[in-house]
Amino acid sequence: MSQFATSPETGRGVFVSNLRNxxxxxxxxxxxxxxxxxxxxxxxxxxISPHDPNFANPxxxxxxxxxxxxxxxxxxxxxxxxxxxxxxxxxxxxxxxIPTVISLLIGGILGLIAxxxxxFVDTFVMRYxxxxxxxxxILLALGISAxxxxxxxxxxxxxxxxxxxxxxxxxxxxxxxxxxxLYVEAARVLGYSHTRIILFHILPNVVAPALIYGTLQTGRNxxxxxxxxxxxxxxxxxxxxxGQMLSGGRxxxxxxxxxATIPGLAIVFLAVGFNLLGDGIRDLLDPRSRQSAx
Amino acid sequence: MTMLNPVQAQTGEKANAIEVRxxxxxxxxxxxxxxxxxxxxxxxxxxSFDVREGETVGLVGESGSGKTxxxxxxxxxxxxxxxxxxxxxxxxxxxxxxxxxxxxxxQLVFQDPFASLNPRLAIGAAISEALYxxxxxxxxxxxxxxxxxxxxxxxxxxIAARYPVALSGGQRQRVAxxxxxxxxxxxxxxxxxxxxxxxSIQGQILNLLMDLQEAQNLxxxxxxxxxxxxRYVSHRVVVMYRGCLMEEGxxxxxxxxxxxxxxxxxxxxxxxxxxxxxxxxxxxxxQVETQNLTLLSTGCRFQGSCPHADDMCRVQExxxxxxxxxxxxxxxxxxxxPDFVSS
Numbered sequence: 087m088s089q090f091a092t093s094p095e096t097g098r099g100v101f102v103s104n105l106r107n108x109x110x111x112x113x114x115x116x117x118x119x120x121x122x123x124x125x126x127x128x129x130x131x132x133x134i135s136p137h138d139p140n141f142a143n144p145x146x147x148x149x150x151x152x153x154x155x156x157x158x159x160x161x162x163x164x165x166x167x168x169x170x171x172x173x174x175x176x177x178x179x180x181x182x183x184i185p186t187v188i189s190l191l192i193g194g195i196l197g198l199i200a201x202x203x204x205x206f207v208d209t210f211v212m213r214y215x216x217x218x219x220x221x222x223x224i225l226l227a228l229g230i231s232a233x234x235x236x237x238x239x240x241x242x243x244x245x246x247x248x249x250x251x252x253x254x255x256x257x258x259x260x261x262x263x264x265x266x267x268l269y270v271e272a273a274r275v276l277g278y279s280h281t282r283i284i285l286f287h288i289l290p291n292v293v294a295p296a297l298i299y300g301t302l303q304t305g306r307n308x309x310x311x312x313x314x315x316x317x318x319x320x321x322x323x324x325x326x327x328x329g330q331m332l333s334g335g336r337x338x339x340x341x342x343x344x345x346a347t348i349p350g351l352a353i354v355f356l357a358v359g360f361n362l363l364g365d366g367i368r369d370l371l372d373p374r375s376r377q378s379a380x
Numbered sequence: 381m382t383m384l385n386p387v388q389a390q391t392g393e394k395a396n397a398i399e400v401r402x403x404x405x406x407x408x409x410x411x412x413x414x415x416x417x418x419x420x421x422x423x424x425x426x427x428s429f430d431v432r433e434g435e436t437v438g439l440v441g442e443s444g445s446g447k448t449x450x451x452x453x454x455x456x457x458x459x460x461x462x463x464x465x466x467x468x469x470x471x472x473x474x475x476x477x478x479x480x481x482x483x484x485x486x487q488l489v490f491q492d493p494f495a496s497l498n499p500r501l502a503i504g505a506a507i508s509e510a511l512y513x514x515x516x517x518x519x520x521x522x523x524x525x526x527x528x529x530x531x532x533x534x535x536x537x538x539i540a541a542r543y544p545v546a547l548s549g550g551q552r553q554r555v556a557x558x559x560x561x562x563x564x565x566x567x568x569x570x571x572x573x574x575x576x577x578x579x580s581i582q583g584q585i586l587n588l589l590m591d592l593q594e595a596q597n598l599x600x601x602x603x604x605x606x607x608x609x610x611r612y613v614s615h616r617v618v619v620m621y622r623g624c625l626m627e628e629g630x631x632x633x634x635x636x637x638x639x640x641x642x643x644x645x646x647x648x649x650x651x652x653x654x655x656x657x658x659x660x661x662x663x664x665x666x667q668v669e670t671q672n673l674t675l676l677s678t679g680c681r682f683q684g685s686c687p688h689a690d691d692m693c694r695v696q697e698x699x700x701x702x703x704x705x706x707x708x709x710x711x712x713x714x715x716x717x718p719d720f721v722s723s
Contacts, residue, residue, distance in 0.1 A: 272497075
């Protein structure tokens with residue numbers, strides 16, 4: 087059945103012209119470089135980190151950056167900041183990407199159903215989204231984390247719950263527009279089933295916006311996850327995590343500012359990377375925004 | 381055609397392909413805080429006509445006259461009153477609930493061939509999909525039939541690999557027709573199928589449709605506002621105005637001897653390729669006013685624009701009456717109205 091779903095976007099002609107567009111797409115390239123640097127350090131953490139990230143040496147607490155053997159210095163327990171940063175990349179990527187994927191799936195399905203079915207189903211789902219939107223994201227995530235107890239799992243659940251409405255709204259909007267397209271009505275006249283119409287005629291239109299907003303949301307999730315960890319509701323010590331490193335350095339901000347500043351910069355680095363990547367993908371997939379940008 | 385579908389086998393020759401009896405389509409107007417129904421638009425208000433097997437009936441009228449809504453109602457796409465539509469003797473309600481029978485009987489071709497094809501589907505895939513849904517699961521059989529259908533609408537097989545963007549309007553409309561034919565329908569509702577095409581292509585598509593009709597004994601309901609097109613393709617003509625029938629009859633009878641003042645005004649609105657004559661004509665033309673459709677006034681719907689309207693027209697709605705064989709008109713004063721002189 088899949089031969090019906092061949093999309094021109096994946097066709098060779100468009101792909102080649104896309105390759106040409108990638109070369110001139112600066113935000114995509116920079117985003118790609120930033121994100122892949124973090125991805126590589128996460129993958130190769132065991133090989134490239136100079137020290138054990140959890141080995142505490144109280145004798146060398148608060149070593150400043152550029153000390154011998156400790157390029158980025160040590161923290162309040164005498165652990166190597168660089169090693170913790172490299173290992174923290176794993177958690178940072180995990181808690182940014184996994185919640186995005188899960189909430190994209192759930193939000194996407196909800197949005198697809200709401201947009202396609204319409205009437206009271208749409209009203210019901212949208213009012214639920216409105217309620218979720220009424221809370222500030224971080225506050226809601228805080229509440230959920232606090233309610234089910236801190237930890238990696240509860241943090242992911244909290245982030246998924248907070249971000250579902252964002253994806254749901256976007257996907258619903260796309261579906262609402264496509265549903266009124268004449269070719270969807272033509273499919274109905276030809277007697278195609280709802281499943282077929284949704285899968286082969288509506289879903290392909292959702293892929294591009296899902297990819298774009300998924301990437302942008304991943305960037306926002308980096309910050310959200312770090313905030314939760316900073317407040318002690320996310321990753322628990324001693325697992326190296328950027329938000330928690332930030333929290334640990336908070337008390338020594340005057341005496342040893344690098345302990346908090348360095349993980350903070352890492353968070354910004356990754357968040358900016360994902361945002362640029364998302365912008366770049368949008369320029370690539372949506373010719374209209376490309377025109378307006380230039 | 382090689383295959384006879386089950387519905388085809390049951391019915392006899394020259395049956396009524398489409399039978400419309402007192403069709404009403406109402407759209408609620410909602411408003412206020414609770415989206416209550418505050419008013420009703422009667423887009424189609426008591427329309428009756430027949431389309432015989434193998435016949436083309438032209439449905440004409442101005443924008444907003446309800447002609448498209450009527451066409452859609454025939455395939456269950458507009459909210460029609462139950463029991464008002466029968467296709468080959470079977471009611472729409474029964475057809476809707478029995479599998480693909482409705483699609484097998486009637487197909488719709490849309491006005492805009494640019495929007496009615498999925499831009500992400502290659503032409504071949506779009507036609508194969510229709511074949512697949514309607515029971516042709518074998519891939520090579522589907523491929524062969526798809527090529528055959530393209531050939532029937534005058535397209536070369538190479539076009540199967542192309543996407544709609546790479547096709548001209550005329551080619552796209554041919555593809556849309558081929559896709560509808562894939563279902564092997566017996567009735568085709570052609571909703572302004574040539575309006576979006578330029579004149580030279582219009583002729584090609586109309587000839588193609590007429591050839592297909594002859595070869596496959598198809599019944600056409602040809603919805604259009606273009607009177608010259610109607611005259612060219614239709615056996616009979618139905619004139620609609622504000623959701624009601626005004627006149628109905630054999631094409632030549634209606635064109636040469638129109639009885640209803642509205643048909644007069646429609647025919648005189650056809651431009652003449654002579655600026656002097658055209659200016660003369662415009663002076664005599666009736667200005668048809670556009671009025672709120674929700675307004676339920678009594679009497680004839682055309683009274684506001686009719687030069688012959690009198691007190692009777694304001695009170696009593698005229699019924700369809702036979703003026704000559706196969707020619708019916710809904711006007712109180714059709715006998716008094718001077719003959720139409722075509723300029």
